[in-house]
Amino acid sequence: MIGKQLLLTYLYLLVYVLLSLGVILYNKWVLSPKYFNFPFPITLTMIHMGFSGMVAFFLIRVLKVVTPAKMTFEIYTTCVIPISAFFASSLWFGNTAYLFISVAFIQMLKALMPVATFVMAVICGTDKLRCDVFLNMVLVSVGVVISSYGEIHFDVVGTVYQVTGIFAEALRLVLTQVLLQKKGLTLNPITSLYYIAPCSFLFLFVPWYLLEKPGMEVSQIQFNFWIFFSNALCALALNFSIFLVIGRTGAVTIRVAGVLKDWILIALSTVIFPESAITRLNIIGYAIALCGVVMYNYLKVKDVRASQVPVEIIPERAVKTEKKSSDLYVHEEVINGGMNGWNGSAPDIIVDEGAPLIPSLRISHLGRSQLCSHSE
Numbered sequence: 001m002i003g004k005q006l007l008l009t010y011l012y013l014l015v016y017v018l019l020s021l022g023v024i025l026y027n028k029w030v031l032s033p034k035y036f037n038f039p040f041p042i043t044l045t046m047i048h049m050g051f052s053g054m055v056a057f058f059l060i061r062v063l064k065v066v067t068p069a070k071m072t073f074e075i076y077t078t079c080v081i082p083i084s085a086f087f088a089s090s091l092w093f094g095n096t097a098y099l100f101i102s103v104a105f106i107q108m109l110k111a112l113m114p115v116a117t118f119v120m121a122v123i124c125g126t127d128k129l130r131c132d133v134f135l136n137m138v139l140v141s142v143g144v145v146i147s148s149y150g151e152i153h154f155d156v157v158g159t160v161y162q163v164t165g166i167f168a169e170a171l172r173l174v175l176t177q178v179l180l181q182k183k184g185l186t187l188n189p190i191t192s193l194y195y196i197a198p199c200s201f202l203f204l205f206v207p208w209y210l211l212e213k214p215g216m217e218v219s220q221i222q223f224n225f226w227i228f229f230s231n232a233l234c235a236l237a238l239n240f241s242i243f244l245v246i247g248r249t250g251a252v253t254i255r256v257a258g259v260l261k262d263w264i265l266i267a268l269s270t271v272i273f274p275e276s277a278i279t280r281l282n283i284i285g286y287a288i289a290l291c292g293v294v295m296y297n298y299l300k301v302k303d304v305r306a307s308q309v310p311v312e313i314i315p316e317r318a319v320k321t322e323k324k325s326s327d328l329y330v331h332e333e334v335i336n337g338g339m340n341g342w343n344g345s346a347p348d349i350i351v352d353e354g355a356p357l358i359p360s361l362r363i364s365h366l367g368r369s370q371l372c373s374h375s376e
Contacts, residue, residue, distance in 0.1 A: 009248045016241040017261040023234045024103060024265060025272060030231060031098045034275070040216060041095035042208040044231070045088070046201055051232035052239060053197035059190050069191050076195070079179040084199035086172035092204060093165030100158025101151075102276035103269035107262040108147045109162045111289035114296055115140050116170035124174050136296040143289025150281025176246070189240040 030036045030044060038044065059065045071080075097106055115137045121127035148154060180187065187195070266286075269276040 012241065012245045012248060016238070016245045017264075019234060019238040019241050020261055021265055021268065023231075023238045024106075025268065026231050026234055027095060028098045028103050028269075028273065030227065031095065032273075033099075036227065038221070039099055040212045040221075041099065042092055042204055042212050043216070044228075045091045045095055046204045046208060047228055048091070048232050048235040049088070049197045049201040049204065051229075052193045052236045053201060055236060056190050056194035056197060060194050066188055066190050068194065069185060069187055071185075071195065075183050075185060079175075079183055079185065080195050080199060083172055083175050083179065084196045085203050086168045086175065087196060088200035088203040090165045090169035090172055091200075092207065093161045093168060097158045097162035097165065100155040101162065102153060103273060104266045104276040104278050104282070105148075105151050105153075106162055107265050107269075108151075108282060108286045108289075109144060109159065110166060110262060111140060111147075111286060111293060112144050112163065112166050113170060114293050116167045117173060118296070120167070120170045120174045124178055126174060126178055133296060133299060136292045136299065139292030139295070140289045141292075143285045143287070143292060145285070146288060147282050147285030150279045150285060152277055152279060153275070173246070189244060193236075193239060 027044065028035075030038050031041055033039055060068055094106075118127060118133065118137055122129050148159065266278065270278060
């Protein structure tokens with residue numbers, strides 16, 4: 001029988017997939033010169049960040065739905081600012097790519113996300129360079145190259161924007177787990193955007209002022225309040241869902257689960273946007289990349305299972321240390337049922353619903369070594 005927590009995890013993944021589909025297609029429609037014709041991706045991203053920051057401020061300072069984190073100047077400068085910078089960069093570059101290449105090809109390029117995440121994890125020291133994993137990453141890369149070769153409307157500029165955004169997003173995901181976990185800081189989705197969205201907005205202001213502001217002054221801009229409001233609302237909901245899914249699965253898993261979403265999106269985009277034509281070589285290359293992604297995920301799951309130690313044979317000292325370490329992940333909202341009314345049993349699963357930026361840990365199945373090195 002499927003447990004309640006597993007069903008909740010699948011529900012989070014389903015919501016994430018649906019919201020991601022909606023936001024990507026919506027953004028393409030708004031930015032495309034053939035449709036709504038608002039070719040200002042930085043402006044659109046700033047609208048998203050400004051709206052998210054205002055909603056988070058209202059929920060925290062006015063409605064007092066949650067309390068702010070115990071943020072210090074040192075944590076803000078060493079954690080929040082770098083994460084915000086890469087978050088803003090990934091959104092900026094990713095949205096700009098819509099101006100040059102099709103939605104279908106963008107999704108095929110996103111198969112590189114596990115490669116980028118693995119590379120960033122190795123650089124940051126949260127993962128080790130292994131031959132079998134490296135070969136999988138090569139397979140993914142070869143598949144993406146084949147898919148790119150088969151692209152009818154291949155554009156170098158758009159491809160560079162998208163790949164740059166992918167690596168910026170991968171680094172953000174790794175830093176989100178590494179930096180905040182190292183500081184023992186817990187953030188829920190609302191407080192995450194409360195601190196990150198305004199900072200990302202400021203990072204985007206400089207490129208907006210230099211690159212888009214002059215063009216906006218001389219062009220005829222369509223501004224429909226309901227279009228931009230609904231678009232920003234979808235982006236806000238997607239941000240919440242991403243934070244929640246990362247909290248239950250991890251940076252790599254959310255991207256692997258997103259492969260299904262990419263296949264659906266590729267099919268939908270060819271129907272909604274006729275210019276998103278795909279070729280047989282596109283499909284073959286993407287299928288090869290998908291095989292590499294699936295094999296990589298299998299190796300990671302195998303590694304986790306191999307390192308699991310039954311509770312009965314864990315030394316008493318390790319168990320005590322384990323419980324002490326888990327205190328970093330226990331938040332008041334978990335004890336009280338969490339933001340979403342979750343009533344999980346703390347002794348079985350210490351999943352901080354109030355700290356989605358921190359990877360979830362099954363304390364009853366993880367030894368001390370995994371508490372120190374767990375990165376999934």
